[in-house]
Amino acid sequence: MSTSWLVAAALLAPSLLAIALFMASGRSPTWPIAPWAALPGLVLAAAPDFRIDLSWLLLGTRLGLDATGRMFLIFTALLWLIAGLYAQVYLASDSKRRRFGGFFLSTMTGNLGVILAQDVASFYLFFSLMTFSAYGLIVHEGGEEPHRAGRIYLILAILGEAMLLVAFLLSASAAESLFLDQIPKAVAVSPQRNLIVALFLGGFGIKVGVLVLHVWLPLAHPVAPTPASAVLSGVIIKAGLLGWLRFLPLGQAALPDWGYGLTAAGLAAAFYGAGVGLVQKDSKTVLAYSSISQMGLITVPVGLGLAAPAGWPSCLAAVTVYAVHHALAKGALFLGVGVARETARDERKLRWITAGLLLPALALAGAPFTSGALAKESLKRAIGSVPEPSQDWLAWTLSFAAVGTTLLLVRLLYLVRHEALTESHGSGSRGLGLTWGLALLGVFALTWIMFADAARAFFELALEPGILWSELWPVGGGILLAYLFGRRFARSAPPIPAGDLLVPAERLALSAWTGMKSLWNKAVRKPARPPWKTLGARLAQGLAYGQAWLESMAIAGILFLLLIVLFALALLPKNFGRE
Amino acid sequence: MTFDDWLPLLVVLSSLITGLLIFFVGEEQHRTRSWLNLIGAVAKLVLVGIMVWGVFQRHRYETRLPLLPDQDFVLRADAMGMLFVGLSSVLWLLTTIYAIGYLEGSPHRSRFFGFFSLCVTSTMGIALAGDLITFIIFYELLTLSTYPLVVHRGTADALRAGKVYLQYTMTGGALLLVGVVWLYEVVGSVEFTERGVLAGVSVVDYPDLLAIFAILVAGLGVKTALVPLHGWLPVAMVAPAPVSALLHAVAVVKAGAFGIVRIAYDVYGVEFAARLGVLGPLSWVAGITIVYGSVRALTQDDLKRRLAYSTVSQVSYIVLGIGILGPLATIGGVVHLVHQGLMKITLFFCAGDLAETLGIHKISEMNGVGRRMPWSMVAFTVAALGMIGVPPVAGFVTKWYLGLGAIAAKDYWALAVLAVSTVLNAAYFLPVLRRIWFLPASGEWPKRERDQLETRPTLLVPTLITALLSLAAGLFAGSWFSPLGWAKLVTAREYVS
Structure with a gap:
């Protein structure tokens, strides 16, 4: 059967090529063909359901x-393909490029596999493959910052894996089946429903960047090489979203507490991401915060669907349109930032690049006639499932979020221009721009092609003044605000470091250690050492004492004593009793 | 008597004779010794293969020789035993090859390989023993034949380790003997039978049976390294790498765990044991051991010591699987007998590779070693990820079935143990992997010539094979020939209905 061959090719081609790249030494023929490993996956998308x-x-x-x-x-396959072609140019002179290629392709295998998996075990396999391989992308550049980002990423990823393991076990147990089509139904009626939903929301939420769990994202996405940032922010982030769609009892049971809670968390992330992103000093960090903000918006219809099962079909439509639109737009923006940093030599060239960046930026902001407008439109339709009085409020909130997005993107364009003029080495080749062009083409066309029916309906109404105005004012308002207050804001804004909540959390932990250390020193008057070491050493010392005791005769002695007592017992009562 | 009646005995003899012959081989005759070793190991593998196929088709193999009045010496092949026999015979062959390479040029090799074969003989006997007395004979023989291996180097450390090892295991063995004698006094001769033999005992004897269970588990728990009886294990890791590998993967700790399996399933019967109320405490001990071992592993810088604590933790998965009532947990526990063996032997092989090739003993010396010894480190990575429970390596399958079993028995605390253990395993293995692959090399290592293997092929090949097996055991878990398939077969025969 041709489909099976295609599936095999889609998963095996990237994984085998990844292995080949890891093993390759010196000049190897695998590097030039590596990006095309995404192609079978893309072709597979055209196959009938199977x-x-x-x-x-x-x-x-x-x-x-x-x-x-x-x-x-x-x-997913498209963005991986484009990012792969881009990476080939971007990393052409990197000495560690084969290692990068290996991790790139194994992450891709995981990402494609997550989409194709229809049973829990293989879903978990591909999800872990993606999670662990992505570490290699994040720390690729080497050095202090990637190391910190990688460590925080791994800590959260492991917590996520543990949460997911328990959630998978509980839900598969409830369904008495490993197949994904059985699971949401079973979760809906399981007595452990709340626990399962919480674990899934948390476990996948780490990938999606749900508030508080998002702290790894603004650290990790920017430090990776640009093509890796593009897939991290564009599609890997969506794997968590897909996890929600596959496992949560969406459309099966009404869970208003969880649903509206998730909606609120999504809206909070939308504004929080935009707010914190505005004060960032690095264009890629701004984009990472924009991803948190946009994923917050995508979370809104998921939450609504969780709260009210009847409205789930329209919510699902909104989620998919938004996911497609954001993946491509965000991918194109990241790649564009890379182009600007690598190749912008002069004002003229920079102008072209800025024009190119403007297209995905406007789309992300939801300007009229862009894929963003279609996404916003479907999001508004999804709002129809909430009770009447909240609808208006929610619609307004979404529009204000769009103002935030616009401001964030203005900030991005400003930073890109600044960086390009001060830092660019202008050495990048033409190929980089060409592959970026592919991504731009995708932003321009793909969403419309994929959602042809929705698009037709959308265009019939697109020129209506009311609708046009509702799309236009958030973008225009944002630009106006930026024009009026931009400079003053840039000067007086409070500096919030990337990783926001993480930084005080780290500092808090550190000061707690320091406090403990000073107390400790007062108590025992020991020479000052790093506090965590002191505590760790104490703990280890205590354990070591215990261990030494166990290694000594003690336990063996107790056992021996027990033995003697038992022999005595065995000899005494029964024998006497029986006589 | 037919060939079938002799087959279990032949399996045991194949390594016994090898071992005895090797004692008479001169120290310098490597070739003869190596050939003897390999012929013995391969012959055993063939015999075991025949037996596995037969047991699969419910064929009965039993050697019964009179030992004492009213007491036979019984060797019998059943599904549970074959799991252990199969694992031991495959790993014996690989470890033999490894040991030949590892000990190349070092003194006392005839002594080493002689006891090595005796050690495997005892393991085989433990696996095939058909009743408790036969079991104890081999169990004690195992203690005696491993002691010379532990102290093989003859250093002060090794001798001390040997002393601790003997104190622990001899006492444990004696305790076991007490338990068995008491049991015989209560119910008479006990042969291992699927689904147990004690279910019909009168209620009056229940307190006795309870106490006996505790004594038996305490006796076996020493070799299983249940906390707080595990003290000897981290000390005994001073032994040469192939010994540690065999000790941790198949011989000693597994003998203990297998003994507990036998007691719980084939003497008491798991359903009767549950009625008696002994399974709960057993699973708590296992849970505590799992977490304690992992926490202790976190702070060890010595690679083999970290692996030793990891063994303490991982072997208790088997006990946890016994302690949770229900076929799913049983599958998880029984299959881990094999899975832990494959993964842990890989890790110890790698530790040996590092020590032999580059003189690396500590984790802090492992920076960037992935570039110098890529193949060994790939094997290490596979096994370490398996220990964490990352699919598709074997450890994941164990965790999955233990988890399902815990849910089915409504022991939700065991789920928490699994989750915590996943996190802790990641916390002590992932930093090592980061050192190996992502940090620049810091050590002064012997240069490698072009076209030269990273280490001796006798060391590398077994390592790669076991790594591949641990990967395959998970990846093809769904097929009938996988350890999981066999564990399901065992379990089907251990539960009524």
């Missing part, structure tokens, strides 16, 4: 493609 059962693999593997999976597969 389902393949491989009962001998893992715990009984099922791979398949459904409507949602297809949408995710198209934009």
Whole structure:
């Protein structure tokens, strides 16, 4: 069957090439063909719905493609393909490029596999593959900052894995099946429903960047090489979203507390991301915060669907349109920032690049006739499922969020220009711009092609003044605000470091240690040492004492004593009793 | 008597004879010794292969020889035993190859390989023992035959380790003997039978049975390294790498765990044990051991010591699987018998590779070693990820079934143990992996010539094979020939209905 071959190619081509790249030494023929490993996956998206059962693999593997999976597969494979081509130029002179290629492709295998997996075990396999391989992308540049970002990423990723493991176990137990189509139904009626939902929201929320769990994201996305940032922020982040769609009891049960809570968290992230992003000093960090903000907006319809199952179909539509639109726009923006940093030599060239950046930026802000407008439109339709009085309020909130997005993107363009003129080495080749052009083309066309019906309906109404105005004012307002207050703001804004909440948390932990240390020193008058070491040493010392005791005769002696007593017992009562 | 009646005995003899012959081989005759070793190991593998196939088709293999009045010496092949026999015979072959390479040029090799074979003989006997007395004979023989291996180097450290090892295991063995004698006094001769033999005992004897269970588990718990009986294990890691590998993966700790499996399933019967109320405490001890071992592993800088604590933690997964009632947990526990063996032997092989090739013993010396010894370190990475429970490596399958079992039995605390253990395993393995692959090399290592392997092929090949096996055991878990498939077969035969 040709589909099976295509599935095999889609997953095996990148994984085998990844292995080949890891093993390659010196000049190797694998590097030039590596980016094309995403192609079978992209072709597969055109195949009819299918389902393949491989009962001998893992715990009984099922791979398949459904409507949602297809949408995710198209934009995921496409962005990986573009980012791969871009990386080939971007990292052409990097000595560690083969290692990068290996991690890039294995992360991609995981990402594509997550979309195709239809059973829990293989979903977990691909999700972990993606999670752990992405570490290699984040720390690729080496040095202090990537190291810190990588460490924080891994700590959160491991917590996420542990949460997911328990959630997978509980939900598969409830469903008495490993197949994904059985799970949401079973979760909906499980007695552990609240625990399962909480674990899934948290476990996948780390990837999505739900507030508080988002702290790794503004550290990790910017330090990675640009093509890796593009896929991290564009599609890997969406794998968490897909996890929600696959496992949460969406459209199955009404969970208003969780649903509206998630909606509120999404809105909070939308504004928080925009707010903190505005004061960032690095263009890629601004983009990472924009991702947090945009993922917050995507979370809104997920929350609404969780609260009211009846409205789920329209919410699902909004989620997919928004996911496609954001993946491409964000990918194009990251790649564009890279182009500006690498190749902008003079004002003229910079003008072209800025013009190129403007397209995805406007789309992200939701300007009329862009994919963003279509996404906003479907989001507004999804709001129809909430009770009447809240609808207006929610619509206004979303529009204000769009103002925030616009401001953030103005800040981005300002920073890109600044960076390009001060830091660019202007050495990058033309190829970089060409592949970026591909991404731009995707932003321009793909969303419309994928959602042709919705697009047609959208265009019929697009010229209505009311609708046009509702799309236009947030963008215009944002630009106006930026024009009026931009300079003053840039001068007086409070500096918030990337990683926001993480920084005080780290500092708090440190000062807590310091406090403990001084107390400790007062108590024992020991020479000053790093506090965590003192405490750790104390703890280790205590444990070591215990261990030494265990290694001594003690336990063996107790056992021996027990032995004697037992012998005595065995000899005494029964024998006497029986006589 | 037919061939079938002799087969279990032949399996045991194949390594016994090898071992005895090797004692008479001169120290300098490497070739003869190596050939003897390999022929013995391969012959055993073939015999075991025949037996596995037979047991799969419910064929009965039993050697029964009179030992004492009313007491036979019984060797029998059942599904549970074959799991352990299969694992030991495969890993014996690989470890033999490894040890030949590892000890190249060092003194006392005839002594070493002789006891090495005796050690495997005892393991085989433990796996095939058909009743408690036969089991104890081999269990004690194992203690005696591993002591010379632990102290092989003859250093002060090694001798001290040997002393601690003997104190612990001899006492444990004696305790076991007491338990067995008491049990015989209560119910008479006990042969291992699927689903247990004690279910029909009168209620009057329940207190006795409870106490006996505690004594037996305490006796076996020494070798299983249950906290607080684990003290000997981190000390005993001074032994040469192949010994540690065998000790941690198949021989000693597994003998203990397998003994507990036998007591719980084939003497008491798991459903009866649950009725008696002994499974709960057993699972708590396992839970505590899992967490304690992982916490202690966090702070060890000596690679083998960290691995030793990891063993303490991981072997208790097997006990946890016994302690939680229900077929799913049983599958998880039983299959970990194999999975832990494959993964842990890989890790110890790698530790040996590092020590032999580059003189690395500490984790802090492992910076950038991935570039110097890529293949060994790939094997290390696979096994370490497996220990954490990352799919598709074998450890994941264990965790999955233990978790399902815990949920089915409504022991939700065990889920928490699994989650905590995942995090802790990651916390002590991932920093090592980061050192290996992402930090620049810091050590002064012997240069490697072009076209030269990173280490001796006798060291590298077994390492790669075990790594591949741990990967395959997880990746193809769904197929009938996987350890999981066999564990399901075992479990189906241990539960009524």
